Amino acid sequence: MTARYKVCMLGAFAVGKTSLVRRYVHSIFSDKYLTTVGVKVEKRDVTVGGDTASLVLWDIQGEDDLVSIRESYIRGAHGVLLVADGTRKETLDKALELHERTRKLVGPVPAVILLNKSDLTAEWELDDDHIASLESEGRAILRTSAQTGAGVGEAFDAIARGMHEA
Amino acid sequence: MADSETPRDDATPAEPEAGRGDEARSSEDRRDLQEVRRLLVGDEIKRLGQLEQEVEDLVPRAVDVGRILPDAIDAANAEDTARLGESLTPAVEGALHRSVRKNPRALADVLFPVLGPAIRKAIQTSLAGMIESFNRTLENSVSPSSLKWRLEARRTGRPFAEVVLLHTLVYRVEQVFLIHAESGLALAHAQSPTITAEDPDLVSAMLKALEDFASDSFGEGERDPIQQVAFGDKVLHVAAGPKVLVAAVVRGNPPPDYSVRMAEAVERVHTDFGDELEEFSGETAPFDRADDVLAALLDEKIARPKSAKLIMVVWVVITLIALGLLAWGVTAFITWRMDERDRRNAQEQQVKDLGENFGVLSNLSQSMEQAIAELAASQDVRDQALAAKAERRRRLIAAMHTAPGLMVMEIGDDGDRLLLTGLRDPDGADPDQVMRDAGVDPAVVEALWQPFMSFEPSIVLTRSGRVLDPPDGLDLAMRGDVLVASGTADHAWIIRARLLAPTIAGVSAYEDDGVTDLDVAALQAVAARMAAMHVSFPPGSPEPAIDDDVRMALSAVIDELEATAGRADRLVRVELRGHIESQEIGHGVLDLKQRRCEAVKHELELLHEGVRLFFVVVEQQDDVAGATPPAGLDHLRFVDFAVIDTGAGGDDG
Numbered sequence: 097m098t099a100r101y102k103v104c105m106l107g108a109f110a111v112g113k114t115s116l117v118r119r120y121v122h123s124i125f126s127d128k129y130l131t132t133v134g135v136k137v138e139k140r141d142v143t144v145g146g147d148t149a150s151l152v153l154w155d156i157q158g159e160d161d162l163v164s165i166r167e168s169y170i171r172g173a174h175g176v177l178l179v180a181d182g183t184r185k186e187t188l189d190k191a192l193e194l195h196e197r198t199r200k201l202v203g204p205v206p207a208v209i210l211l212n213k214s215d216l217t218a219e220w221e222l223d224d225d226h227i228a229s230l231e232s233e234g235r236a237i238l239r240t241s242a243q244t245g246a247g248v249g250e251a252f253d254a255i256a257r258g259m260h261e262a
Numbered sequence: 263m264a265d266s267e268t269p270r271d272d273a274t275p276a277e278p279e280a281g282r283g284d285e286a287r288s289s290e291d292r293r294d295l296q297e298v299r300r301l302l303v304g305d306e307i308k309r310l311g312q313l314e315q316e317v318e319d320l321v322p323r324a325v326d327v328g329r330i331l332p333d334a335i336d337a338a339n340a341e342d343t344a345r346l347g348e349s350l351t352p353a354v355e356g357a358l359h360r361s362v363r364k365n366p367r368a369l370a371d372v373l374f375p376v377l378g379p380a381i382r383k384a385i386q387t388s389l390a391g392m393i394e395s396f397n398r399t400l401e402n403s404v405s406p407s408s409l410k411w412r413l414e415a416r417r418t419g420r421p422f423a424e425v426v427l428l429h430t431l432v433y434r435v436e437q438v439f440l441i442h443a444e445s446g447l448a449l450a451h452a453q454s455p456t457i458t459a460e461d462p463d464l465v466s467a468m469l470k471a472l473e474d475f476a477s478d479s480f481g482e483g484e485r486d487p488i489q490q491v492a493f494g495d496k497v498l499h500v501a502a503g504p505k506v507l508v509a510a511v512v513r514g515n516p517p518p519d520y521s522v523r524m525a526e527a528v529e530r531v532h533t534d535f536g537d538e539l540e541e542f543s544g545e546t547a548p549f550d551r552a553d554d555v556l557a558a559l560l561d562e563k564i565a566r567p568k569s570a571k572l573i574m575v576v577w578v579v580i581t582l583i584a585l586g587l588l589a590w591g592v593t594a595f596i597t598w599r600m601d602e603r604d605r606r607n608a609q610e611q612q613v614k615d616l617g618e619n620f621g622v623l624s625n626l627s628q629s630m631e632q633a634i635a636e637l638a639a640s641q642d643v644r645d646q647a648l649a650a651k652a653e654r655r656r657r658l659i660a661a662m663h664t665a666p667g668l669m670v671m672e673i674g675d676d677g678d679r680l681l682l683t684g685l686r687d688p689d690g691a692d693p694d695q696v697m698r699d700a701g702v703d704p705a706v707v708e709a710l711w712q713p714f715m716s717f718e719p720s721i722v723l724t725r726s727g728r729v730l731d732p733p734d735g736l737d738l739a740m741r742g743d744v745l746v747a748s749g750t751a752d753h754a755w756i757i758r759a760r761l762l763a764p765t766i767a768g769v770s771a772y773e774d775d776g777v778t779d780l781d782v783a784a785l786q787a788v789a790a791r792m793a794a795m796h797v798s799f800p801p802g803s804p805e806p807a808i809d810d811d812v813r814m815a816l817s818a819v820i821d822e823l824e825a826t827a828g829r830a831d832r833l834v835r836v837e838l839r840g841h842i843e844s845q846e847i848g849h850g851v852l853d854l855k856q857r858r859c860e861a862v863k864h865e866l867e868l869l870h871e872g873v874r875l876f877f878v879v880v881e882q883q884d885d886v887a888g889a890t891p892p893a894g895l896d897h898l899r900f901v902d903f904a905v906i907d908t909g910a911g912g913d914d915g
Contacts, residue, residue: 098545098546098547099543099544099545099546100447100448100463100544100546101447101544102445102446102447102467102544129468129471133471133472133475134475135471135475136468137446137464137467137468137471138464139461139463139464139467149544150463152445152446152447152463152464152467154446154467154471166474166475166478168474168475168477168478169471169474171444171445172442172443172444172445172446172447173445174445174543174544259544262543
């Protein structure tokens with residue numbers, strides 16, 4: 097089996113999407129694509145359930161009040177990684193909002209919420225009860241740190257597994 | 263053995279029931295039974311034991327073999343590598359076959375690092391060879407275009423072949439992507455073997471992203487996909503369908519029907535892979551079958567620069583050139599024929615000349631042989647001459663070395679002549695004579711002598727002889743640096759020698775004690791003669807009885823005395839002594855003596871007016887009684903003379 101999965105990295109501005117991808121893959125494209133066309137594509141081959149799969153990661157420019165995500169970039173995605181900054185509570189809300197929009201566009205594809213910057217525990221704003229309640233809704237949530245690399249591999253493995261089993 | 267126990271076990275149940283007396287019989291039966299067993303199955307039992315032993319020994323033996331196996335292989339390798347390889351080949355081949363059948367991936371993983379580079383290298387070599395061959399072909403071709411491209415290659419620093427390819431290439435499709443329209447994932451990809459492409463998954467996705475970006479940004483409501491994106495000398499052609507895009511990277515300008523072919527390809531994919539596209543969830547394996555569709559789009563076309571018109575022009579040019587060549591050839595042939603005739607005549611003349619030259623050469627050869635012989639002879643002569651010259655030179659140096667008053671400073675050759683530079687004392691040996699004595703002809707020696715003074719005793723003696731000019735009877739000799747004179751010489755020479763000798767170079771002192779002064783001797787002889795003379799007086803008379811003979815004799819002796827005293831540079835006094843007889847006493851003796859001396863003196867002074875003689879009257883106190891007359895007189899009435907040397911004289915006495 098040879099599968100190729102389109103995975104979209106979504107999240108608010110400056111939550112660390114590009115840093116997470118950079119931790120995970122080696123890119124051939126310049127970051128300037130992010131600011132010019134709003135997306136940069138990366139790739140990494142993984143082994144899932146004994147099969148080889150290629151994760152084609154669409155690192156999509158973060159959304160804020162001025163810039164909105166091009167929905168055409170999300171079309172055809174087989175999975176989404178919703179990235180939030182644990183030190184900024186509002187970014188988790190943005191992630192959840194983007195998740196909803198993604199569902200409308202591509203259906204219920206596997207999605208993992210990544211609470212990034214887990215190394216900055218002192219500035220951590222997210223409430224554990226809130227996270228627990230989200231998990232109870234069936235959402236997959238992982239803590240990551242692009243700075244230390246903690247949880248990064250697990251996060252991509254989790255989305256790969258989710259897409260492969262879908 | 264374990265087997266021997268079994269019959270015993272079988273026999274055991276009978277024994278308890280047997281009595282004591284039965285034991286002997288039972289034992290005997292057992293022996294019989296054993297004997298029967300031995301006879302029936304003895305060999306098998308023995309063989310069984312051996313087999314059991316072999317089985318037991320197998321494991322330790324395998325361990326032993328395993329221990330020595332590496333060493334054994336090493337030893338076999340060292341002895342004969344080929345033989346070991348031959349022995350192992352079937353086993354290794356069999357093992358490889360089994361391994362591949364069982365799990366191909368294992369071997370593929372092992373070979374992967376080797377195969378990749380090997381394949382790349384083979385492809386590179388093949389391409390390089392092709393380019394090189396192409397390059398050579400191009401290098402040999404000349405056309406206005408190729409000249410232009412050659413200039414361009416030189417200017418840009420690119421290989422000529424590459425420049426030609428770029429110019430002659432109408433178009434080339436370098437890559438074709440089959441892209442899933444919704445996700446942008448690469449479903450299939452094909453590329454030209456001559457290019458190096460990036461990961462098709464990434465390129466496809468970014469192409470799709472760009473396509474989305476352009477469509478979103480500049481599209482007008484309805485989705486209007488990009489059809490072409492031009493970048494540099496490449497164009498990205500896109501043909502879009504509902505489910506897939508076919509994108510082709512093309513260098514140059516493809517024919518108009520190429521976009522149709524792309525559209526057909528899109529349609530065919532939709533037709534062939536409708537279900538797979540509908541159910542697509544990332545699995546791309548089914549689309550491997552689309553490779554043929556994409557490969558058909560990998561197309562290229564090389565330009566054919568020579569159009570029919572151009573070919574026509576070329577043919578016309580070639581024909582004109584051919585005609586020109588023909589005309590030139592005919593003219594050249596005629597000229598060549600004429601030249602050929604002239605050349606043949608010239609050659610005949612040359613052959614003739616050659617014959618003559620050969621004769622001359624032959625004579626020349628003989629002359630040369632003779633010349634060589636003469637040369638050899640002259641070489642001998644030259645050698646002999648050289649030897650003679652060396653010998654002459656040696657003798658000359660030896661002779662000069664011993665000759666007095668000659669000192670050789672330098673000697674050299676100038677052809678046959680000897681060049682000699684040296685010092686010569688004028689009183690030394692005669693160089694020419696020395697050369698002759700040494701057997702060297704003075705004519706072949708060019709000598710340059712500088713004068714000098716030698717202090718050699720022989721030279722000093724010669725020099726003294728030359729300066730002093732000794733008279734006969736006088737000898738000169740050197741005693742060290744003292745000049746010694748002996749023999750006889752006149753007074754004047756003696757005096758001159760005493761003055762000059764000390765001034766002669768090399769003479770520190772002069773001795774002439776052994777020299778007799780001839781003039782002094784003569785003076786003494788004359789004085790003696792005069793002393794023997796006397797003048798007689800008559801008795802009682804103061805006037806001498808003197809005749810002319812006496813007077814002449816006296817005059818002569820006085821002249822001689824004068825002369826010899828002058829030569830001997832002596833002052834001489836002549837004393838006159840008057841004598842009287844006893845009978846004359848009483849007549850004034852003293853007065854008579856005086857008067858008689860004065861009379862003789864007067865007479866003598868009349869005879870001689872010399873300056874070196876002066877006469878003195880000396881009163882003679884004769885003992886008259888005992889006196890005896892001188893020879894020739896019988897009385898004592900006389901005056902005689904005594905010559906007294908008073909010492910060295912002067913110029914005016």
